[in-house]
Amino acid sequence: MTTTAPRRASVPRARIRDRGQVDALVLAALADAPLRQEEVADTLRRRVGDTLDVPYSRIVPTLHRLARNRLVVRSSRDPRRYRLTEVGTRSLTARRRAADAFASGLHGLADGGEEGSDSERRAPSRG
Template identity: 50%
Template sequence: MSAPTAGIRDRERCDTLVLAALAAAHSDGYEVLARLRDGTRRGRRPSTQQVFSTLHRLHRNRLVARGTRDPRRYHLTATGSRVLISRTTAADDFARELHALQEIAP
Protein backbone atom coordinates (compact mmCIF):
# COMPACT_ATOMS: atom_id res chain seq x y z
CA MET A 1 0.00 0.00 0.00
CA SER A 2 1.44 3.37 -0.96
CA ALA A 3 1.36 6.47 1.20
CA PRO A 4 -1.35 9.03 0.58
CA THR A 5 -0.28 11.79 -1.78
CA ALA A 6 -2.83 14.41 -0.81
CA GLY A 7 -0.05 16.49 0.68
CA ILE A 8 0.81 17.75 4.12
CA ARG A 9 -1.18 20.54 5.72
CA ASP A 10 1.47 21.61 8.22
CA ARG A 11 3.97 23.89 6.45
CA GLU A 12 6.69 23.45 9.07
CA ARG A 13 6.48 19.67 8.76
CA CYS A 14 6.73 19.89 4.97
CA ASP A 15 9.70 22.29 5.24
CA THR A 16 11.45 19.95 7.68
CA LEU A 17 10.95 16.90 5.45
CA VAL A 18 12.38 18.76 2.45
CA LEU A 19 15.34 20.01 4.51
CA ALA A 20 15.98 16.44 5.70
CA ALA A 21 15.83 15.14 2.13
CA LEU A 22 18.42 17.74 1.10
CA ALA A 23 20.73 16.91 4.01
CA ALA A 24 22.11 13.85 2.23
CA ALA A 25 23.09 15.44 -1.08
CA HIS A 26 22.57 18.30 -3.50
CA SER A 27 19.30 17.52 -5.26
CA ASP A 28 16.75 18.89 -7.65
CA GLY A 29 13.03 18.85 -6.88
CA TYR A 30 12.42 15.45 -8.46
CA GLU A 31 15.27 13.87 -6.49
CA VAL A 32 13.79 15.36 -3.30
CA LEU A 33 10.43 13.80 -4.24
CA ALA A 34 12.08 10.41 -4.84
CA ARG A 35 13.94 10.61 -1.51
CA LEU A 36 10.69 11.46 0.30
CA ARG A 37 8.86 8.64 -1.48
CA ASP A 38 11.56 6.14 -0.50
CA GLY A 39 12.07 7.46 3.03
CA THR A 40 8.51 8.09 4.19
CA ARG A 41 6.78 4.80 3.60
CA ARG A 42 4.03 5.49 6.13
CA GLY A 43 1.96 8.60 6.48
CA ARG A 44 1.50 11.55 4.23
CA ARG A 45 4.10 12.94 1.89
CA PRO A 46 4.23 16.39 0.34
CA SER A 47 2.75 16.62 -3.14
CA THR A 48 4.90 17.56 -6.13
CA GLN A 49 3.58 21.12 -6.04
CA GLN A 50 4.29 21.38 -2.30
CA VAL A 51 7.89 20.24 -2.75
CA PHE A 52 8.64 22.79 -5.47
CA SER A 53 6.93 25.67 -3.68
CA THR A 54 8.72 24.65 -0.46
CA LEU A 55 12.08 24.67 -2.24
CA HIS A 56 11.41 28.19 -3.52
CA ARG A 57 10.30 29.40 -0.08
CA LEU A 58 13.30 27.81 1.65
CA HIS A 59 15.57 29.45 -0.93
CA ARG A 60 13.92 32.84 -0.36
CA ASN A 61 14.44 32.37 3.40
CA ARG A 62 18.10 31.37 2.83
CA LEU A 63 17.73 27.88 4.28
CA VAL A 64 18.74 26.31 0.97
CA ALA A 65 20.87 27.62 -1.89
CA ARG A 66 20.85 26.88 -5.60
CA GLY A 67 23.82 25.23 -7.23
CA THR A 68 26.21 27.46 -9.16
CA ARG A 69 26.57 25.08 -12.12
CA ASP A 70 22.99 23.84 -12.13
CA PRO A 71 20.45 26.25 -10.60
CA ARG A 72 17.84 23.47 -10.48
CA ARG A 73 19.84 21.72 -7.75
CA TYR A 74 19.59 22.82 -4.13
CA HIS A 75 21.69 22.25 -1.03
CA LEU A 76 21.37 23.19 2.63
CA THR A 77 22.98 26.37 3.85
CA ALA A 78 24.58 26.57 7.30
CA THR A 79 21.37 28.18 8.56
CA GLY A 80 19.29 25.43 6.96
CA SER A 81 21.41 22.79 8.70
CA ARG A 82 20.96 24.50 12.08
CA VAL A 83 17.18 24.76 11.54
CA LEU A 84 16.99 21.07 10.59
CA ILE A 85 18.93 20.04 13.71
CA SER A 86 16.74 22.24 15.89
CA ARG A 87 13.49 20.89 14.44
CA THR A 88 14.68 17.29 14.61
CA THR A 89 15.65 17.73 18.26
CA ALA A 90 12.27 19.31 19.03
CA ALA A 91 10.43 16.46 17.29
CA ASP A 92 12.46 13.86 19.21
CA ASP A 93 11.72 15.62 22.50
CA PHE A 94 8.01 15.76 21.67
CA ALA A 95 7.96 12.05 20.79
CA ARG A 96 9.69 11.18 24.10
CA GLU A 97 7.09 13.24 26.00
CA LEU A 98 4.24 11.45 24.21
CA HIS A 99 5.70 8.04 25.01
CA ALA A 100 6.21 9.03 28.65
CA LEU A 101 2.58 10.14 28.89
CA GLN A 102 1.39 6.87 27.39
CA GLU A 103 3.35 4.91 29.99
CA ILE A 104 1.58 6.65 32.89
CA ALA A 105 -1.88 6.50 31.31
CA PRO A 106 -4.39 4.34 33.26
Protein backbone atom coordinates in the same frame (compact mmCIF):
# COMPACT_ATOMS: atom_id res chain seq x y z
CA MET B 1 -19.33 -13.74 -11.44
CA THR B 2 -16.74 -11.09 -10.74
CA THR B 3 -13.94 -11.39 -8.29
CA THR B 4 -12.00 -8.68 -6.66
CA ALA B 5 -8.31 -8.71 -6.02
CA PRO B 6 -7.32 -9.34 -2.43
CA ARG B 7 -6.84 -6.12 -0.53
CA ARG B 8 -3.38 -5.28 0.61
CA ALA B 9 -2.93 -4.53 4.25
CA SER B 10 -2.82 -0.78 4.32
CA VAL B 11 -0.26 1.05 6.33
CA PRO B 12 -1.71 4.09 8.07
CA ARG B 13 -0.36 7.19 6.34
CA ALA B 14 -0.31 10.64 7.83
CA ARG B 15 -1.01 13.38 5.31
CA ILE B 16 1.39 16.21 6.00
CA ARG B 17 -0.25 19.61 5.60
CA ASP B 18 1.60 21.72 8.15
CA ARG B 19 4.08 24.07 6.50
CA GLY B 20 6.70 23.60 9.21
CA GLN B 21 6.55 19.83 8.89
CA VAL B 22 6.93 19.97 5.11
CA ASP B 23 9.86 22.38 5.54
CA ALA B 24 11.56 19.98 7.95
CA LEU B 25 11.07 17.01 5.63
CA VAL B 26 12.47 18.87 2.62
CA LEU B 27 15.46 20.10 4.64
CA ALA B 28 16.09 16.54 5.82
CA ALA B 29 15.91 15.24 2.24
CA LEU B 30 18.63 17.73 1.29
CA ALA B 31 20.88 16.83 4.23
CA ASP B 32 22.98 14.31 2.31
CA ALA B 33 23.47 16.01 -1.04
CA PRO B 34 22.11 18.70 -3.37
CA LEU B 35 18.97 17.52 -5.15
CA ARG B 36 16.59 18.63 -7.87
CA GLN B 37 12.89 19.10 -7.10
CA GLU B 38 11.91 15.69 -8.44
CA GLU B 39 14.81 14.06 -6.57
CA VAL B 40 13.56 15.60 -3.33
CA ALA B 41 10.13 14.08 -4.02
CA ASP B 42 11.69 10.69 -4.84
CA THR B 43 13.82 10.79 -1.68
CA LEU B 44 10.77 11.57 0.46
CA ARG B 45 8.72 8.81 -1.18
CA ARG B 46 11.55 6.31 -0.79
CA ARG B 47 12.42 7.13 2.82
CA VAL B 48 9.06 7.97 4.40
CA GLY B 49 6.49 7.17 1.72
CA ASP B 50 4.88 4.32 3.65
CA THR B 51 4.10 6.45 6.69
CA LEU B 52 3.91 10.07 5.52
CA ASP B 53 2.15 11.47 2.50
CA VAL B 54 3.77 14.66 1.23
CA PRO B 55 2.10 15.91 -1.93
CA TYR B 56 4.52 16.80 -4.75
CA SER B 57 2.59 20.03 -5.23
CA ARG B 58 3.94 21.19 -1.85
CA ILE B 59 7.62 20.51 -2.61
CA VAL B 60 8.25 23.17 -5.26
CA PRO B 61 6.76 26.10 -3.29
CA THR B 62 8.54 24.83 -0.18
CA LEU B 63 11.92 24.90 -1.95
CA HIS B 64 11.24 28.43 -3.18
CA ARG B 65 10.23 29.59 0.31
CA LEU B 66 13.27 27.93 1.91
CA ALA B 67 15.47 29.68 -0.67
CA ARG B 68 13.88 33.05 0.12
CA ASN B 69 14.57 32.38 3.80
CA ARG B 70 18.19 31.47 2.99
CA LEU B 71 17.88 27.90 4.31
CA VAL B 72 18.69 26.45 0.88
CA VAL B 73 20.42 27.82 -2.21
CA ARG B 74 20.56 26.77 -5.80
CA SER B 75 23.79 25.09 -6.78
CA SER B 76 26.10 27.24 -8.91
CA ARG B 77 26.99 24.26 -11.13
CA ASP B 78 23.40 23.18 -11.72
CA PRO B 79 20.82 25.86 -10.86
CA ARG B 80 18.08 23.23 -10.75
CA ARG B 81 19.71 21.61 -7.69
CA TYR B 82 19.13 22.89 -4.19
CA ARG B 83 21.51 22.45 -1.28
CA LEU B 84 21.37 23.32 2.40
CA THR B 85 23.08 26.46 3.61
CA GLU B 86 24.82 26.66 6.97
CA VAL B 87 21.68 28.29 8.36
CA GLY B 88 19.59 25.49 6.85
CA THR B 89 21.78 22.87 8.50
CA ARG B 90 21.41 24.57 11.89
CA SER B 91 17.66 24.87 11.36
CA LEU B 92 17.42 21.16 10.50
CA THR B 93 19.38 20.25 13.64
CA ALA B 94 17.06 22.36 15.80
CA ARG B 95 13.97 20.89 14.13
CA ARG B 96 15.27 17.35 14.72
CA ARG B 97 15.81 18.09 18.41
CA ALA B 98 12.33 19.58 18.71
CA ALA B 99 10.76 16.60 16.92
CA ASP B 100 12.65 14.15 19.17
CA ALA B 101 11.51 16.02 22.28
CA PHE B 102 7.92 16.09 21.03
CA ALA B 103 7.95 12.37 20.20
CA SER B 104 9.46 11.54 23.57
CA GLY B 105 6.82 13.58 25.39
CA LEU B 106 4.03 12.04 23.33
CA HIS B 107 5.26 8.52 24.03
CA GLY B 108 5.56 9.34 27.73
CA LEU B 109 1.96 10.54 27.84
CA ALA B 110 0.60 7.72 25.70
CA ASP B 111 2.43 5.08 27.74
CA GLY B 112 0.83 6.33 30.92
CA GLY B 113 3.62 8.49 32.24
CA GLU B 114 5.71 5.93 34.06
CA GLU B 115 7.28 8.58 36.28
CA GLY B 116 5.80 8.85 39.74
CA SER B 117 2.94 6.93 41.23
CA ASP B 118 -0.71 7.37 40.40
CA SER B 119 -1.32 9.36 43.56
CA GLU B 120 1.43 11.83 42.62
CA ARG B 121 -0.32 12.56 39.30
CA ARG B 122 -3.59 13.57 40.98
CA ALA B 123 -4.19 17.17 41.87
CA PRO B 124 -3.14 18.00 45.44
CA SER B 125 -5.97 18.25 47.94
CA ARG B 126 -6.76 21.61 49.44
CA GLY B 127 -6.98 21.39 53.07
